[in-house]
Amino acid sequence: MTKMTATNKISEVVEALSHYEFRYESTSDGFLEFQGVLRHEECAYDCEMYIAKDFASLPLIRLKAIPGILGAVAPHLSAMGWLCYLSRSSTVINIFDPVGQTIAFVKRAEYVLGQILDGSVVDDLADEFFAYWGSSSNSCFFDVDDFESKSLHLLWGFEKSESNQAFLSNDLVRTKMKAAALGRNIFQNRIPVLAFVSPIPPQASLVHWPISNLGEFLSWQRHLDGPTSYRIEAAIKNTVRCGAPGVVVAIKSPRFIYSLVILFTKSGKLKEKKVSLDELRESIAMPYFGSRIDDKFIVERNVPSMKTLAEKRIALVGCGTIGGYLADLLVRAGAGSGGGELVLIDNDILTTGNLGRHILGFSDVGKNKARGMARKFLRDTPGANVKSIQLDAKEVNLTKMDLVIDATGEESLGYILEPKYRAAQARLSAWIEGPGIAVRGHLKTERGQACGYCLANYAQEGQYHATVEPMPKIYAGQGCEQEYVPFPATVSIQAACLALDMALDWAAGNQTSTLRTRVVVPGYTCQPDSSPPSIEGCPACDS
Template sequence: MSEMDFVPQIIRSLLPLGFSYVEPQDEPGWVKMTGPLQTSLGRFECELLVDRLSFHFPHVKLLDIPPSLRPVAPHISANGSLCYYAAGTLVYDIFDPVGQTIMAVHRAEHVLDCILRGEMPEDLEEEFHAYWGVKHCYIDVESKQSQQLTALTFNAREMFVVTDDEQRTSKKAAALGMSSSNSKFLIYKIITKAKPRPRQGVWPPATVGDVLAWQSLLDTACRRKIEKRIALAFRSCARETLIIVESPLMPYGIVVDIPPESREWKLKMGRHGKEHLYRLRVTPVFVTRLDDRFIAQRNIPNHPTLAGLKIGQVGCGTIGGYLAEMLMKAGAGTGGGHLSIVDPDALQPENLGRHRLGFNQLFVNKAVALSYELKRSMPTADIRPLPVDVREADLGDLDLLIDATGEESLGYWLTRRYHREIPILSVWIEGAGVAVRSLLKARSEDACYRCLCDYNKSKAYLAVNEEVEQVLAGQGCEALYVPFPATVSIQAASLGAEAVLDWAAKSEAPSLSTRVLRRDFTAATADCVVPARVGCPACAS
């Protein structure tokens, strides 16, 4: 349907609802109309902007915000814009622009009615960031305690980063190609259990007194700590101080400006001194987390990350390259843990088509090259490359060992050598990309990789029902290889990463997992716990 067809229809459909076409039409790409939103508490005039291309829901803005909704109300911005749906919760039907517009008006009416009746106050918590702060800073703090902090400025104040470890944060600056320098700024972090929400009456806070009155409604202990820290800065003759409050919802900050003329009051902290303190001007600061814990935890909330764990991975090939990156993104190598990666081979031209590494690392040892690439992505991660055969390597103290080589004989050796000391996860590809599998041996009663191979020889715990033929490509004995695309390697790595996260969470997950990738094959074994095989030469006592 063209614009010439649906725009007049939308205008006609809105007339019975009391809307009218207005002049001038000064919003390029949008049709502007005005009319009432009908609620149980009366009608409220609004401006309605309709997308001329029929790609987006209409924008709704109240022409006069009711006094009961000032200065803040959920889903209503300072200019009166009404957020009547959350992004991603509704799908705009481009084939029914008229129906979608009418639906949007009725939904806006319902949301406004709920707001007027006070049914959405908790939404202020989720929308707090929309009401807080025009200044911006980043925070790279691993400690969970209230404490005094320092700050670094990147590239002459282009970025302001609060930190509890200048060396760690400087590595992040270097990864961005920026220089960092210490900022002479008095900074405190305070922990609270209260989720912030805007305060009705005075918003945003303009003075220290406003901040303390607001905090009294949220967390009195936090209020006392804020006042104490501001008073300390006041007495120390600081020019300004930054208070960062870390809440369960998000961190937020305030900058307190302490002009020179205030310093004569610094020793008069009785009643009159406090009155002067409360009059100091403040600026809300929007805070964005930049710490390793946040990066790992954000996409797996309520699930343990791999931070603090000592993980060893043998094999940095087609599976191992992708797997190591997934483990690092889940926190491996951070929080005091480390990720050791072992591989004696160099990257060759024939590896490039399905490897995490690229042309820039050609002829470099895979473990060394992969470590370099991972540290470019996460400069503070402790990635330890071991460019040697694992049988000659000192792996040190580990919490988990991963075999991502796909070499059956080496898998036997790893099991025999380490199964009594640490859990061992094996990840491999069946045939030419027929299926991917993972097996975790974390207990003595669980099967090891050699147990499973012996079971397979007797047709037990197979990956697929059909016969998996050996497929080789290339020429000559040394140039032969099993062909499969990078998508298979990535799926094997994903299965391995899921198994590691399940292990870290101590969940009752199956020890053996299988994903069949080829449509002409069917799964033979459901994910399950495989018992150790009596008499196994690799893991039997």
């Protein structure tokens, strides 16, 4: 957009908005400022509107005064009058039609304001609860995988350049690891933590908001969920009798976990047990904005409504070009969480030749791949139970695993693993066909299904090939030790993705084809997915 064209577009927007009762005032910090009104029925509401000069974002609209007919809090409207009339993710910004889209935004803002004033969107307060609960300056990380636990702890994390960060935890070791990954040094606070589970989603009160003291909190909670409120009051009374200077109340609801810190006003007299709960109703209550960092939330948000890999004991053999990406995907899908574990097996080191298509980087060159991946997870997902074994897979006992995954791409290794781990619940292999033309996955969960050796024999007979067309054999590099099959990292990633899909289907108990193929290179026809049977007399299956 040239300077002249940009100026013309601004002039056109200013002219168009003048017909909708908006007057241009000034330009500041890249925004055009307008004064105007939004109308509903017979009333006009004065407002300000700020439009980015490049028209690449939603205009910001603020009411100069909160309408008197609204309660202490209103949906889609902040205490400062900012109107949330449209979600950024729900619209496409059209910079080539600034006039049309700006007028559309004004009409949308007017429509949403009308809904607010009519009271037709009051239930949206439940969805927007955290917009009204606490502030960014009072924030808390919830690292709690068992909210019924009686041993919740309040931790404070410090960093020189940042404000203090609160953590609620039922596992001090795990949370300290996560805090360290965030660059925080934490220590335990002696203020007791009271945890409750409520069946009622929280919603801001239209009568009195925000909450500022203990009395207001108990009154709001009693109106929201009486039974839980009575349990909270009883627990706080016990805390007062013990002489604690304050208490943290954390509540898990169907939609949110929310908490607040209460500092008792007459804490000096509590040990004398002369102060009643009624005398403490003016005690300061500080709602804390919360973010969940427990592994269950992180994983289930990644794969909603799907069975995850939590609680499973999974062994991954090979942390190379496929296995490295697959290990990362497995952890994100829950492997190593919920009491499960992920065991990485590889006795090879990362070389400079691996860097172009491996998930690990230069800092791991010359180091063991499995150990490098385990260090990566310790840094990035410290709550995951991931172990590394720097041995040849043939020397490792994996019979107690629920799932053994072979991501080495070495056909002969599969011949060895099949008879060795038939006791394992399932065996999954993932590999790349030809010079990156297709990726394949094969899962065996029961006798009667083909193993890797069966597939090799089928292939010799011309059955169950990956593609209809034959594939060329292409190699690169020099000499026996440096020779390799060239293909881009994207092929490795697709092989890992296919393997993860099959692992998730296995965890969910879905009955699907045991041999799956995905063609990567155009010009090749993919053979249909299938479930080859075991070959009678197969030495690997029957040994």
